Amino acid sequence: MKCFSRYLPYLFRPPNTILSSSCHTEADIISTVEFNSTGELLATGDKGGRVVVFQREQESKNQPHRRGEYNVYSTFQSHEPEFDYLKSLEIEEKINKIRWLPQQNAAYFLLSTNDKTVKLWKISERDKRPEGYNLKDEDGRIRDPNTITSLRVPVLRPMDLMVEATPRRVFSNAHTYHINSISINSDYETYMSTDDLRINLWNLEITNRSFNVVDIKPANMEELTEVITAAEFHPNHCNTFVYSSSKGSIRMCDMRAAALCDNHSKFFEEPEDPSNRSFFSEIISSISDVKFSHSGRYLMTRDYLTVKVWDLNMESKPLETYQVHDYLRSKLCSLYENDCIFDKFECVWNGSDSVIMTGSYNNFFRMFDRNTKRDVTLEASRENSKPRAILKPRKVCVGGKRRKDEISVDSLDFSKKILHTAWHPSENIIAVAATNNLYIFQDKVN
Amino acid sequence: MNLTLLFLLHHSRAMFSKGTKRKFSDGGEELPEEGLPGSNEELSSVSYSLQRQSLLDMSLIKLQLCHMLVEPNLCRSVLIANTVRQIQEEMTHDGSWQAATMMEAFAAASAAGSGAAGPPERLVATEVLCRPGREMNGSPTAEPKLFSVMGYEECREEEVVAVEEDSICSEAASNVCLSGSMGHCWERGMLRGERELDSRLGAPDEDVDVEEEDEEEEDDNELEGCREEGEAKAMRQVFGTFEIKNSHPGPESALEELFSDVDASYYDLDTMLTGMQAAPKIGPYDLLDSLSQSHTPSSLSSASNCRSDLNELDHIMEIIVGS
Numbered sequence: 001m002k003c004f005s006r007y008l009p010y011l012f013r014p015p016n017t018i019l020s021s022s023c024h025t026e027a028d029i030i031s032t033v034e035f036n037s038t039g040e041l042l043a044t045g046d047k048g049g050r051v052v053v054f055q056r057e058q059e060s061k062n063q064p065h066r067r068g069e070y071n072v073y074s075t076f077q078s079h080e081p082e083f084d085y086l087k088s089l090e091i092e093e094k095i096n097k098i099r100w101l102p103q104q105n106a107a108y109f110l111l112s113t114n115d116k117t118v119k120l121w122k123i124s125e126r127d128k129r130p131e132g133y134n135l136k137d138e139d140g141r142i143r144d145p146n147t148i149t150s151l152r153v154p155v156l157r158p159m160d161l162m163v164e165a166t167p168r169r170v171f172s173n174a175h176t177y178h179i180n181s182i183s184i185n186s187d188y189e190t191y192m193s194t195d196d197l198r199i200n201l202w203n204l205e206i207t208n209r210s211f212n213v214v215d216i217k218p219a220n221m222e223e224l225t226e227v228i229t230a231a232e233f234h235p236n237h238c239n240t241f242v243y244s245s246s247k248g249s250i251r252m253c254d255m256r257a258a259a260l261c262d263n264h265s266k267f268f269e270e271p272e273d274p275s276n277r278s279f280f281s282e283i284i285s286s287i288s289d290v291k292f293s294h295s296g297r298y299l300m301t302r303d304y305l306t307v308k309v310w311d312l313n314m315e316s317k318p319l320e321t322y323q324v325h326d327y328l329r330s331k332l333c334s335l336y337e338n339d340c341i342f343d344k345f346e347c348v349w350n351g352s353d354s355v356i357m358t359g360s361y362n363n364f365f366r367m368f369d370r371n372t373k374r375d376v377t378l379e380a381s382r383e384n385s386k387p388r389a390i391l392k393p394r395k396v397c398v399g400g401k402r403r404k405d406e407i408s409v410d411s412l413d414f415s416k417k418i419l420h421t422a423w424h425p426s427e428n429i430i431a432v433a434a435t436n437n438l439y440i441f442q443d444k445v446n
Numbered sequence: 447m448n449l450t451l452l453f454l455l456h457h458s459r460a461m462f463s464k465g466t467k468r469k470f471s472d473g474g475e476e477l478p479e480e481g482l483p484g485s486n487e488e489l490s491s492v493s494y495s496l497q498r499q500s501l502l503d504m505s506l507i508k509l510q511l512c513h514m515l516v517e518p519n520l521c522r523s524v525l526i527a528n529t530v531r532q533i534q535e536e537m538t539h540d541g542s543w544q545a546a547t548m549m550e551a552f553a554a555a556s557a558a559g560s561g562a563a564g565p566p567e568r569l570v571a572t573e574v575l576c577r578p579g580r581e582m583n584g585s586p587t588a589e590p591k592l593f594s595v596m597g598y599e600e601c602r603e604e605e606v607v608a609v610e611e612d613s614i615c616s617e618a619a620s621n622v623c624l625s626g627s628m629g630h631c632w633e634r635g636m637l638r639g640e641r642e643l644d645s646r647l648g649a650p651d652e653d654v655d656v657e658e659e660d661e662e663e664e665d666d667n668e669l670e671g672c673r674e675e676g677e678a679k680a681m682r683q684v685f686g687t688f689e690i691k692n693s694h695p696g697p698e699s700a701l702e703e704l705f706s707d708v709d710a711s712y713y714d715l716d717t718m719l720t721g722m723q724a725a726p727k728i729g730p731y732d733l734l735d736s737l738s739q740s741h742t743p744s745s746l747s748s749a750s751n752c753r754s755d756l757n758e759l760d761h762i763m764e765i766i767v768g769s
Contacts (some may be wrong), residue, residue: 087516087517089516089517196520196521197520227521227524229521246521246524246525279498279532279533282532283529286525333501337504339508339522340524342519342521385726
């Protein structure tokens with residue numbers, strides 16, 4: 001990709017929010033975005049527990065400009081608010097993460113999780129309906145056996161296409177703390193779910209048993225100084241996974257070494273720069289997201305101010321460090337006061353691992369080209385992204401003099417943050433979640 | 447999907463949000479670096495310790511609010527608690543450092559230029575004499591550990607141990623909560639020289655006995671002492687916030703204890719409660735401005751302010767707790 005700014009913006013919103021009212025509610029805020037492995041589908045989860053799946057339009061010859069548009073394919077309520085009577089606490093329905101399983105038949109499968117429970121959903125199409133059962137009438141009622149006098153062969157009749165989402169497995173009661181990550185193993189049989197203190201390994205078929213692979217809970221909770229913030233399986237090696245911590249380190253574990261991976265096989269950590277040391281050092285070094293590159297060679301981590309790329313063969317320091325919004329370094333106290341410093345920004349790789357993307361404030365998001373070392377700040381906004389217009393790079397002004405088109409640090413809107421983004425697995429199509437809006441941008445087609 | 451409709455809806459909302467946009471701590475960043483005359487170390491150290499104190503107070507309130515939730519965001523609570531521990535360590539360290547300066551390190555301090563002991567602005571009155579001996583013994587053993595993590599470089603595991611003196615020798619810990627001298631930078635570029643000096647001096651200070659300095663500071667402001675004492679209590683409580691449904695005293699009593707000691711009047715509780723969504727109404731430097739205006743910061747005046755604000759706070763807390 002030569003020029004980042006050549007994106008054609010499209011704008012989508014979850015359909016229910018359009019129908020309900022112009023004023024969005026807390027429940028409409030998008031909490032996760034994920035493409036499936038082919039990029040044909042894009043799923044979003046929101047705070048209201050809903051999952052919306054978008055499907056990419058097939059290319060049509062008479063409307064070439066419509067290529068690649070995503071339309072709503074299926075919407076379903078994945079999680080409902082619950083109440084834990086034993087602990088007397090409410091369990092939010094907010095979808096924390098969605099992960100697609102590789103497609104193996106005509107149906108699609110995805111895992112979605114809230115704070116406590118992971119669910120396996122099957123999304124399938126139906127355009128035929130069986131009719132003429134012997135034992136049931138047309139409405140599904142069981143017929144009186146005495147009235148059945150002849151044998152009929154049921155037939156399939158065509159009907160309008162219907163997309164169904166059905167829960168196939170519910171994995172519950174394994175997490176005491178809040179689930180922050182789920183990751184499907186490359187063996188496609190197992191997955192892991194991670195909360196603040198533990199990582200559990202599940203078989204996708206078995207819901208009543210999971211194996212605890214990491215447990216960092218101290219015997220005395222008052223001694224707790226570190227939590228797990230994210231975890232992911234290696235894309236090719238089914239025995240390897242990594243997890244990141246609130247102290248800025250990443251541990252890589254090998255499940256062949258022991259059933260309980262309390263001892264890591266690799267420990268990635270950058271020595272702290274003494275010149276940048278402050279009371280906020282630990283908070284800003286806390287890792288909010290960790291992602292393997294598609295190749296499996298690199299790791300990417302996001303902390304509050306930077307995104308770092310690590311080579312799996314070098315634990316002592318990151319290969320590359322990119323400043324996401326360094327101008328906030330002088331504002332850390334205010335960001336601590338208003339709690340923004342605890343925002344969990346995620347990060348994604350492009351299909352070829354050459355570009356990385358992550359979010360910032362003021363509906364800005366950043367892209368870094370690892371080869372050319374160029375970076376760009378773009379804005380997901382309604383005013384600036386007319387359909388098929390080209391996104392203009394934005395600039396934040398740090399010093400005293402503000403040029404035209406620049407925005408000063410003091411006028412950034414910290415309530416508009418882009419935490420969740422996704423990149424199509426093979427093309428330059430990105431999805432950016434900005435509160436209740438989902439923006440899908442596409443590299444310009446010549 | 448009706449794109450035209452979308453734009454209409456968004457447009458109206460965009461207008462609204464423009465109107466309500468707030469500025470983010472105007473001009474705050476000038477204060478630390480150039481705002482203070484380099485020659486006036488006293489002033490800068492006072493402002494540093496004030497900032498540190500306000501950060502500590504803010505953190506304690508945040509922790510206390512976490513404490514009221516059945517299931518707080520664990521990551522956030524842990525990070526805040528670690529921040530409090532770090533401040534506590536540094537304050538502990540400051541006190542010993544002063545004693546060391548008096549005893550042996552005057553030369554080193556003057557050589558470094560900027561350091562000479564900061565004003566005993568918030569030195570703590572202690573109750574050394576009323577403490578049980580067991581707890582007094584606790585402090586010297588805890589001290590070296592505290593210093594060993596002052597470099598922060600490899601402080602991963604040791605830090606855990608070092609700051610857990612709350613449970614073992616909490617009274618002692620509360621008594622060494624000194625501030626007022628130079629410490630580490632809390633914002634990059636601010637007081638950097640002093641911080642370097644500080645960390646250079648950190649190592650030789652390890653064997654300083656806290657009790658000695660306790661006696662020296664004994665006759666200091668009594669109110670201060672009570673306040674620090676209370677903070678330590680609050681800290682003990684808030685560090686226990688992680689256990690779901692733990693067996694700490696009920697939120698009401700804990701609250702009362704906390705807010706009678708911590709001056710919450712500087713903080714916009716609303717901002718903290720609404721957390722993520724709210725834009726900051728006042729920046730930290732605004733806080734500091736107000737602090738420096740009232741001049742007798744956080745000691746006598748705050749104690750009385752605090753009382754007057756208590757009713758209001760109680761009211762807010764009632765709403766939060768839902769009682």
